Amino acid sequence: MNTAGINSVTQMVKPFETKGPTPTSTPYEAQKSFSSVLKQTIENVNESQLQSDVLTEKLARGENIDLHQVMIASQKASITLQGTLEVRNKVIEAYQEMMRMQV
Template sequence: MPINSVSMMTPTQMVNETKKLAAPNTSYQAQQTFANTLKDAIAKVNDQQIQSDTMTNKLINGGDVDLHEVMIASQKASITLNATMEVRNKVIDAYQEIMRMSV
């Protein structure tokens, strides 16, 4: 799996990517966009966890999988879960701070 640097993107690719992130027209659309983005992110974290569990079970059962691949998958799953938990904590802190504000 090759690693491509960000600078290899052409300017038209960057413009097309920013067009995809255009602001929604209504608050309902904004809520739906946010909800879909959140669901996708959580689904990716879940996929990492499932992949790690699957590879671990293959290793335990004597399947054709290398130890270093299992460890890499395990660390990826751990890092994504920890990052998700930190984002959740920051969101909760921000919500609590907003609730403490006097109106």
């Protein structure tokens, strides 16, 4: 059983498995850490989209490429984009909830 797809999803989720900022970290360090995780995740989504595009173009040009490889790459790109959008939606929802809080 090929687990390459599962491993790539696991690697994408690993940056989110943090234990939170250490007691000695400053807000600036926490912000930099979050921004680097966000940037890396967006780059991973973009990379999967580009890989899917390349394979689709090869198939359209009639190059020797299996259809199932193209479909798998397309589904990986779709799933990573959907997952990213769901995380974005939850972050926006949490932000809106915090803004509704009365101090």
